[in-house]
Amino acid sequence: MSAETHPAEASSGHHLTPTQTWMVLGVLIVLTALEVGVAMSHGAHGLVTVALFVLAIAQAAYFALVAMGLGGETATMKRLVAVPLVIAAFYALVLCSDAVWRAVGWVVSV
Amino acid sequence: MSAPAHGHPTAVWPPDRQFGNVRPAKMAMWIFLLSDWFSFAGLLLGYGILRAESTVWHHPGEPALNIPFTALLTLVLAVSSVTIIRAYDDAAAGRRSGSSRWLAITAGLGLLFLLGQYAEWVGILHPGLLKEGLVFGQSAYASTFYVITGFHGLHVVAGVVYLLFTLVRNARGVATANDIELLGLFWHFVDFVWNIVFVLVYLIPSGS
Numbered sequence: 001m002s003a004e005t006h007p008a009e010a011s012s013g014h015h016l017t018p019t020q021t022w023m024v025l026g027v028l029i030v031l032t033a034l035e036v037g038v039a040m041s042h043g044a045h046g047l048v049t050v051a052l053f054v055l056a057i058a059q060a061a062y063f064a065l066v067a068m069g070l071g072g073e074t075a076t077m078k079r080l081v082a083v084p085l086v087i088a089a090f091y092a093l094v095l096c097s098d099a100v101w102r103a104v105g106w107v108v109s110v
Numbered sequence: 111m112s113a114p115a116h117g118h119p120t121a122v123w124p125p126d127r128q129f130g131n132v133r134p135a136k137m138a139m140w141i142f143l144l145s146d147w148f149s150f151a152g153l154l155l156g157y158g159i160l161r162a163e164s165t166v167w168h169h170p171g172e173p174a175l176n177i178p179f180t181a182l183l184t185l186v187l188a189v190s191s192v193t194i195i196r197a198y199d200d201a202a203a204g205r206r207s208g209s210s211r212w213l214a215i216t217a218g219l220g221l222l223f224l225l226g227q228y229a230e231w232v233g234i235l236h237p238g239l240l241k242e243g244l245v246f247g248q249s250a251y252a253s254t255f256y257v258i259t260g261f262h263g264l265h266v267v268a269g270v271v272y273l274l275f276t277l278v279r280n281a282r283g284v285a286t287a288n289d290i291e292l293l294g295l296f297w298h299f300v301d302f303v304w305n306i307v308f309v310l311v312y313l314i315p316s317g318s
Contacts, residue, residue: 015199016199021199025188025189028191029185032181032184032188032308033181039313039314039315048314056309060305060306063191063298063305064302068299068302073129073130074130077130077132084148085147088147088148088151091155095155095158095159099160100163
């Protein structure tokens with residue numbers, strides 16, 4: 001039989017100090033500014049796209065691990081969340097590559 | 111067993127070898143968020159395939175998206191992610207008025223984001239995308255834009271309702287820190303997804 005306590009006492013959430021909390025905001029602002037800067041840089045299309053993907057993945061990972069507190073959970077819990085996220089990204093990579101291949105084939109045949 | 115302030119005793123599960131101290135409610139929220147993620151992933155995947163196989167994505171006459179304005183909306187959501195963390199910390203420390211204040215600020219920022227999205231779609235001081243010629247059904251560019259940002263907007267609406275509901279419960283002394291933590295997970299997820307939408311839909315340049 002499990003013990004019973006006040007829910008607030010049993011809180012299993014992660015705690016951030018006020019300084020850490022504002023650091024989260026600082027990191028998010030810097031990453032967003034970097035993304036906008038890269039997008040408006042008029043660089044090579046492929047290079048800009050890859051850089052934006054890398055920044056988006058970095059921001060998403062930071063968000064999940066720090067703001068959503070996944071970094072403080074057990075390894076099993078982290079895998080439980082990470083695997084579906086990565087599977088979706090893998091499908092996207094495969095199917096978008098296939099779409100590009102078909103589009104290129106269409107242009108060549110025309 | 112201790113007597114909780116609001117009279118509803120809650121079972122505390124012993125730490126699990128694999129999942130530690132994660133409560134069933136928190137696990138349920140994570141599972142819901144992952145299933146919701148697949149909804150977004152499906153939409154973004156469809157967007158990616160349509161865009162990748164199109165020879166012309168952005169047709170002449172269709173307005174460009176306002177990146178600086180949307181970047182400001184992105185920052186609004188980023189700030190709201192911080193304010194919800196402050197709400198949880200105050201609730202965990204037993205500072206109910208503080209947590210209520212942060213919840214109200216978070217809800218206000220959510221409403222500000224929705225107002226910004228309305229201004230972008232319909233227009234407030236300037237004509238919106240609809241009046242500028244970005245019409246749903248006219249092109250894949252227009253349709254995917256409205257479907258994806260609209261689906262996310264519905265999540266913001268749901269988040270604001272959830273925030274206001276929890277704010278009232280918190281003010282009445284019914285909500286606990288754990289309730290606010292679950293709310294925070296949902297709200298962070300809304301921001302998490304927006305960052306991906308912002309990059310994929312707004313920032314990746316059109317090759318044609």
